[in-house]
Amino acid sequence: MLLIFKYINSTRKFISILLIMALIAVIGNKNTYSNEPNSAWIKHLYPDHYKVQFAGGIGFVSAGLGYDFFKERVDISYFYGYVPEWFSKEDLHSVSLQLTGKPFKIHLNSKLEYYPLNIGMFIHHTFGSEYYITLPDHYPEDYYWWSPGRTGGLFLEGQLNYQFKEPDQIFSEIGFYYRIVTRGVYLTSKISNTSIPLEDIFSLGLGIVIYY
Amino acid sequence: MKSYLIAILFMFGIFIYSCDEVFEYSPYVIDFEDHETNLTQKNIIALSLNNASDTLTIALTGDTHRFYDEAERMVNKLNTDFDIDFLIHTGDFTDYGIPKQYHWSNSIFSELNAPYFVVAGNHDLVSNGEEGYKEMFGNLNFSFIHHAIKFIFINTNSREYEFNGQIPDLDWLRNEINPGDDFEKVVLVFHTPPFDADFDSDLEDEFMNILHNSDNVLFATHGHLHSFNYSEPYSDGIPFVNTASVEKNEFVRVKIYNNEFTVDVIDF
Numbered sequence: 402m403l404l405i406f407k408y409i410n411s412t413r414k415f416i417s418i419l420l421i422m423a424l425i426a427v428i429g430n431k432n433t434y435s436n437e438p439n440s441a442w443i444k445h446l447y448p449d450h451y452k453v454q455f456a457g458g459i460g461f462v463s464a465g466l467g468y469d470f471f472k473e474r475v476d477i478s479y480f481y482g483y484v485p486e487w488f489s490k491e492d493l494h495s496v497s498l499q500l501t502g503k504p505f506k507i508h509l510n511s512k513l514e515y516y517p518l519n520i521g522m523f524i525h526h527t528f529g530s531e532y533y534i535t536l537p538d539h540y541p542e543d544y545y546w547w548s549p550g551r552t553g554g555l556f557l558e559g560q561l562n563y564q565f566k567e568p569d570q571i572f573s574e575i576g577f578y579y580r581i582v583t584r585g586v587y588l589t590s591k592i593s594n595t596s597i598p599l600e601d602i603f604s605l606g607l608g609i610v611i612y613y
Numbered sequence: 614m615k616s617y618l619i620a621i622l623f624m625f626g627i628f629i630y631s632c633d634e635v636f637e638y639s640p641y642v643i644d645f646e647d648h649e650t651n652l653t654q655k656n657i658i659a660l661s662l663n664n665a666s667d668t669l670t671i672a673l674t675g676d677t678h679r680f681y682d683e684a685e686r687m688v689n690k691l692n693t694d695f696d697i698d699f700l701i702h703t704g705d706f707t708d709y710g711i712p713k714q715y716h717w718s719n720s721i722f723s724e725l726n727a728p729y730f731v732v733a734g735n736h737d738l739v740s741n742g743e744e745g746y747k748e749m750f751g752n753l754n755f756s757f758i759h760h761a762i763k764f765i766f767i768n769t770n771s772r773e774y775e776f777n778g779q780i781p782d783l784d785w786l787r788n789e790i791n792p793g794d795d796f797e798k799v800v801l802v803f804h805t806p807p808f809d810a811d812f813d814s815d816l817e818d819e820f821m822n823i824l825h826n827s828d829n830v831l832f833a834t835h836g837h838l839h840s841f842n843y844s845e846p847y848s849d850g851i852p853f854v855n856t857a858s859v860e861k862n863e864f865v866r867v868k869i870y871n872n873e874f875t876v877d878v879i880d881f
Contacts, residue, residue, distance in 0.1 A: 456636035482639070489642040490744045527641055531740050539775045541810075547709060549740035552640060586640060586709055590717065594681040597717055604637035 450612045452478055457606020458554060458582045459497040459525055460484055467499075469612070476501045482525075497525040501558065512564050519558035521580075526550050547586065554584035556606070574612035582606055641741050643712045643748050649719055653751040656728035660699055660759055663728075669760045670696065672727075673865040675703030675804070675836030675856040677718060678736065683859045684721045690881035692726045695866070698759070699727050703836030703856045704734025704770075704804030710742025715749050730757075734804040734836060735770040735811060754782055756789050762831065762869065763796040765789050769803040769820075769835075771813035781812075783819055790827040798872050801833040806853065808846055809837060825849050831874060832867075841865060841878050 448466035455462055460482020467478030477500055484493040501521035508514050526534065532550035536542075558580035565573060587602035672691055677684045691697060702722070707714035715737075722729050733746050733753050746753065753768040767781050774780045781803070790799055801824065807817045824830050825847075834854040841857035857863035857878050866877045 456638055458637045458639065461638040484638045484642060488638055489644060490748060491741070493639045493641055495639065527639065529741075532641070537775075539772060545736075545739060549709070582637070584640060586711060587713065590679050590681075590708070590714060594679065596681045596685040596721065601713070601717070605635050 447613070450476065450478070450610050452480070452608050452610045454480065454482075454606055454608035456604065457556070457580055457608070458584060458604055459523065459606075460493075460495060461488055463497070465499070473612075474503050474506075476503075493527055493529075495525055495527040497523050499523040503560070512566060514562045514564070516558075516560040516562070519560060519578075519580075521556045521558060522553065523556070524551060524553040525584075527552075552584055552586055554582055554587075556580040556582040560610070562610075562612075572611050572613060576610040576612070578608045578610060580606045580608075640711050640713065643741065643745050645712070645716065645748055648723070649716065649749055651751055652719070652749055653730060653755055656699070656730055657757045660728040660757070663698060665760060667870060669698050669762070669869040671867045671869070672697045672700040673703065673834055673854065673856040673867060674700065674859055676705045676734070676839050677702070677859050678705050678708040679714075680860045681717055681721060683862060684718065685724075686862070687859060687864055687881050688721055688725050691864075692724070695879075697727050697866070700725055700729040701764075701802055701834065701856075702729060702731040703802060703834055704732045705736045705836060706731050706734065707737050707742065707745075710737050710739035710745060712745050715742075715745045719749060730764070730766060730802070732766040732802050732804055733768050733770065735773050738770055738773040754785050754789075758796045760869070761795070761797045763789070763793075763799045764802060765799055766802045769805045769807070769812055771805070771816070772811040776813045776815070778813065778815060781816060781820060783816060783823060786820070787823050790823060790829070792827060792829055797829065798831040799827065799829050800831050803833070803835050805837050806833075806835045806846070806855070811837070821847055821849070821851075824851055831869070831872065834865075834867075843876055 449469040450467055452465040452467070453462065454460070454465065459480055461484045463480040463482035465478040465480035467476055469476045477498070480497045480499065482495045482497060486492040499521055501519050503516045503519045505517050506514055507517060526532070527550060534548050534550040536544060558578050560576050560578040562574050562576040582604050583602050591597045591599070591602050672695065674687060691700070700722070706718045731750055733743070737746050743753070754766065756763055756765040765786070767786055769781045771780045805811045807820050824833065830851050832852040832854055834856060836856050838855050839858045839860070840855065841863060842855035843852065845852050854865060854867070854876055857865050862881050863878050864881065866879050868875045
């Protein structure tokens with residue numbers, strides 16, 4: 402708890418911590434409430450999935466929750482990401498919103514399905530006054546065209562899902578994904594520069610997703 | 614089963630450790646390799662080992678932003694066709710101040726067969742860019758003496774500090790520029806020129822007074838304006854050299870001999 406309070410030095414950090422606590426609270430999962438009356442509409446509010454991601458440009462480790470649409474062909478996830486000071490000069494707290502489309506699906510067997518090529522985009526906000534979203538007042542209008550506090554990127558992803566067919570399972574599915582990520586600030590740096598190695602603008606991310 | 618798990622975790626740990634470059638945690642992670650840190654000090658040492666000739670030849674550039682290909686061509690040209698003592702970069706070494714751009718720019722300038730010194734530009738200080746600069750180069754204000762000339766690099770990007778009255782640090786400058794036994798002349802290097810709107814107008818007069826009163830400034834060189842200019846903006850005998858724009862394939866060569874100097878714009 403001390404560790405948590407150490408980071409509550411701004412409202413936005415506090416809100417993000419509340420969101421994580423909410424995430425942990427609801428991870429009790431929506432199936433827990435399935436027998437209660439009048440719970441049908443509440444059920445819809447519970448996230449369809451939870452994700453834990455390593456790297457991928459949004460944190461050393463990130464925890465997310467989100468919803469699936471169109472029979473799991475589109476998902477939207479909201480992440481909180483953390484980079485410990487050990488990896489950088491300062492610890493970094495951030496949030497990101499991801500949209501993933503999964504146009505291809507291959508049934509490997511009755512329990513395994515593989516999404517070979519998901520495509521996605523994300524926006525990413527790092528907390529701290531130096532990572533501002535709108536240009537502070539001490540700059541003239543349009544002084545800098547980009548926002549250090551609102552970066553975004555694109556990714557390509559592969560995902561393998563395992564379906565639990567047995568009854569009374571807490572999760573319906575568990576998945577593993579790997580992705581290759583690039584960001585707007587890297588793409589714009591690479592444009593018209595052959596001297597930038599192409600591999601420098603890409604990085605990898607790995608993650609686990611749990612479906613209820 | 615337990616040892617199996619430990620083995621997997623251990624291997625995953627090694628995997629992450631060895632794939633330092635492959636995984637990115639944030640665009641703002643400052644994690645430079647050893648050869649990318651403390652470069653000002655390293656270049657001062659490298660310069661001190663150079664054999665002194667009578668004429669000092671310096672290349673001036675600046676505002677390289679995202680002009681990586683142009684910067685690379687310039688460095689190649691300097692390596693093949695010119696024999697310079699060192700290069701001065703007048704800031705905006707990066708465009709967004711992000712660690713990756715510090716890395717990319719430095720990968721290009723580190724190929725130079727001569728020491729190079731970079732003063733921070735306003736773009737270098739955006740987001741956690743100041744931390745990146747400090748990690749890669751060192752202090753934002755620094756100086757060294759070569760050939761009895763003191764080269765003073767000072768952070769003049771007042772707007773990045775909300776015009777707080779502390780940037781540029783005039784006390785530091787006064788102390789540095791104060792005539793001493795170990796140098797005869799001063800070359801002043803900064804990014805934002807004092808007549809620019811991004812320079813703290815409350816400090817402009819005092820800044821120029823310090824330069825004027827010390828009576829030893831050979832010339833001042835700056836960037837920020839992206840085009841070559843040689844002038845005496847305050848008509849007080851202190852010449853200003855605005856480094857040429859790398860995007861127009863130009864750099865400036867300065868030769869200093871016997872406390873006199875010449876300035877040429879060179880195409881590459």
